[in-house]
Amino acid sequence: xxxxxxxxxxxxxxxxxxxxxxxxxxxxxxxxxxxxxxxxxxxxxxxxxxxxxxxxxxxxxxxxxxxxxxxxxxxxxxxxxxxxxxxxxxxxxxxxxxxxxxxxxxxxxxxxxxxxxxxxxxxxxxxxxxxxxxxxxxxxxxxxxxxxxxxxxxxxxxxxxxxxxxxxxxxxxxxxxxxxxxxxxxxxxxxxxxxxxxxxxxxxxxxxxxxxxxxxxxxxxxxxxxxxxxxxxxxxxxxxxxxxxxxxxxxxxxxxxxxxxxxxxxxxxxxxxxxxxxxxxxxxxxxxxxxxxxxxxxxxxxxxxxxxxxx
Amino acid sequence: xxxxxxxxxxxxxxxxxxxxxxxxxxxxxxxxxxxxxxxxxxxxxxxxxxxxxxxxxxxxxxxxxxxxxxxxxxxxxxxxxxxxxxxxxxxxxxxxxxxxxxxxxxxxxxxxxxxxxxxxxxxxxxxxxxxxxxxxxxxxxxxxxxxxxxxxxxxxxxxxxxxxxxxxxxxxxxxxxxxxxxxxxxxxxxxxxxxxxxxxxxxxxxxxxxxxxxxxxxxxxxxxxxxxxxxxxxxxxxxxxxxxxxxxxxxxxxxxxxxxxxxxxxxxxxxxxxxxxxxxxxxxxxxxxxxxxxxxxxxxxxxxxxxxxxxxxxxxxxxxxxxxxxxx
Numbered sequence: 001x002x003x004x005x006x007x008x009x010x011x012x013x014x015x016x017x018x019x020x021x022x023x024x025x026x027x028x029x030x031x032x033x034x035x036x037x038x039x040x041x042x043x044x045x046x047x048x049x050x051x052x053x054x055x056x057x058x059x060x061x062x063x064x065x066x067x068x069x070x071x072x073x074x075x076x077x078x079x080x081x082x083x084x085x086x087x088x089x090x091x092x093x094x095x096x097x098x099x100x101x102x103x104x105x106x107x108x109x110x111x112x113x114x115x116x117x118x119x120x121x122x123x124x125x126x127x128x129x130x131x132x133x134x135x136x137x138x139x140x141x142x143x144x145x146x147x148x149x150x151x152x153x154x155x156x157x158x159x160x161x162x163x164x165x166x167x168x169x170x171x172x173x174x175x176x177x178x179x180x181x182x183x184x185x186x187x188x189x190x191x192x193x194x195x196x197x198x199x200x201x202x203x204x205x206x207x208x209x210x211x212x213x214x215x216x217x218x219x220x221x222x223x224x225x226x227x228x229x230x231x232x233x234x235x236x237x238x239x240x241x242x243x244x245x246x247x248x249x250x251x252x253x254x255x256x257x258x259x260x261x262x263x264x265x266x267x268x269x270x271x272x273x274x275x276x277x278x279x280x281x282x283x284x285x286x287x288x289x290x291x292x293x294x295x296x297x298x299x300x301x302x303x304x305x306x307x308x309x310x311x
Numbered sequence: 312x313x314x315x316x317x318x319x320x321x322x323x324x325x326x327x328x329x330x331x332x333x334x335x336x337x338x339x340x341x342x343x344x345x346x347x348x349x350x351x352x353x354x355x356x357x358x359x360x361x362x363x364x365x366x367x368x369x370x371x372x373x374x375x376x377x378x379x380x381x382x383x384x385x386x387x388x389x390x391x392x393x394x395x396x397x398x399x400x401x402x403x404x405x406x407x408x409x410x411x412x413x414x415x416x417x418x419x420x421x422x423x424x425x426x427x428x429x430x431x432x433x434x435x436x437x438x439x440x441x442x443x444x445x446x447x448x449x450x451x452x453x454x455x456x457x458x459x460x461x462x463x464x465x466x467x468x469x470x471x472x473x474x475x476x477x478x479x480x481x482x483x484x485x486x487x488x489x490x491x492x493x494x495x496x497x498x499x500x501x502x503x504x505x506x507x508x509x510x511x512x513x514x515x516x517x518x519x520x521x522x523x524x525x526x527x528x529x530x531x532x533x534x535x536x537x538x539x540x541x542x543x544x545x546x547x548x549x550x551x552x553x554x555x556x557x558x559x560x561x562x563x564x565x566x567x568x569x570x571x572x573x574x575x576x577x578x579x580x581x582x583x584x585x586x587x588x589x590x591x592x593x594x595x596x597x598x599x600x601x602x603x604x605x606x607x608x609x610x611x612x613x614x615x616x617x618x619x620x621x622x623x624x625x626x627x628x629x630x631x632x633x634x635x636x637x638x639x
Contacts, residue, residue, distance in 0.1 A: 028435055033496040037496075048464055131621050134560075136575050136578050192364060197364075258462040286459060
């Protein structure tokens, strides 16, 4: 088959032009996916959108639909006592956690990119969360760290902050902040666990980006007398900035689509316990709309600051 | 002796060199050296501290797993159990029906991952190398697949399998519910995998294929004979990640499976199962510390296979991403 269809360089005139044939092969390569995606993705997606405008009932194993317009949406936003709260909570958490995860993972990536003994081991340790953090094990670990009394992990990290040492220090220095900074630092310290555990892939990506920086850039910077600080901001940062966007989007999607987050749990309740598919779909679509808007906004903002080497 | 001498002379030379510098230059060099040394200490502290945060749950799991009954209620036992036993481990393995579940999971996991890597690679190649009408829009669907949370499509998808192709064929609780999407590059996180492969194939030189075309190879044969051998390490990396994702998935598998058990779903039901087995009553209340022992033991044995895999194939996880072409 291969010999017949190969481009024969004009020796034998074929019926289809080379371009057309290549296009057909393109469809051939993606055909299987296209078939599957229509069946397992696009149709369910459309159906779910339709569900969200209907009230769904189940009678003798058959589904009945009744058009109710935007009722489900208003029910999700106005009547459900938890949904809006959870939505708000998840959004705010993502909003402050994402930058922290990014800064942290960039920092760790820079450190892990330096040469020192035991680097391979250190890398192996920091990527370990990648294989655990997506599963139920992580949820259990996280819960147990929160709530097992004597051996609890998280609160220990923040006892230092609980005594408001930072606030005292700031007061001493003449900046009365009313404990707001302390509050923030406490929140961060409480979440060190979560941040470290959800930065695996981000570190991996940043590290790969860092290794793409040509060594000559470092040499040139050193000859010009740049300090490490300047080197980081003027050379390293522009190089990794495209990956800041990739990582940002990855982090946002990961935290939004995490089956453990509260909005998802709430949606799950209506899918499995109080069966109300219409309401569940409406909730999921509102949520998805917010995700899309957030990602579009982030992409738009970050793209203005990104430096692309080739373009 | 000679060694010592050369070193000495080097020292002397260095001293001479230092003396030849101005005062400012000397203090600059000294400051830099001090800074470098301080940084080494700081780095060690930071890495050890954060490493501890990562290891903490693992150490905790191991500690819990080997606790005896008496240790569970003894608040003075923090890390090292006083009366170490294997009974918790044994009970947990029994309650999870571990070996059968493991076999099931591996069958599902490795099979699906393998099929999905292949199908995603083929799709990614199609997007990377051919131009056809509607390519942009179709690739938009791939991006959409990454963005849409599974929860949106899960209910309609369930009905899709319950009444397969509109007939009365019920695929729920069979492995087809996992294999069919995997085969057609629509399984867990396949959008991301298509994207990775597309980036990877775009990064390979076109000359590779041109040479094959001139030798009379068709596009499919070129893909099999030329591109796949070049992409093997990238295949391996994506395959490993895919195994991890399938292993950790419990949302999708708990939706489709009630009889077929996977590690993740049994872990989620472990608590009730254990209460039934140990106390004969699913509603019995036991203290947090006691619960933790079995729960952590369950965690430990469910990630043990992954951990073993990670220790041996760590290289492919950490270095593979660079080769996978996601970063170009």
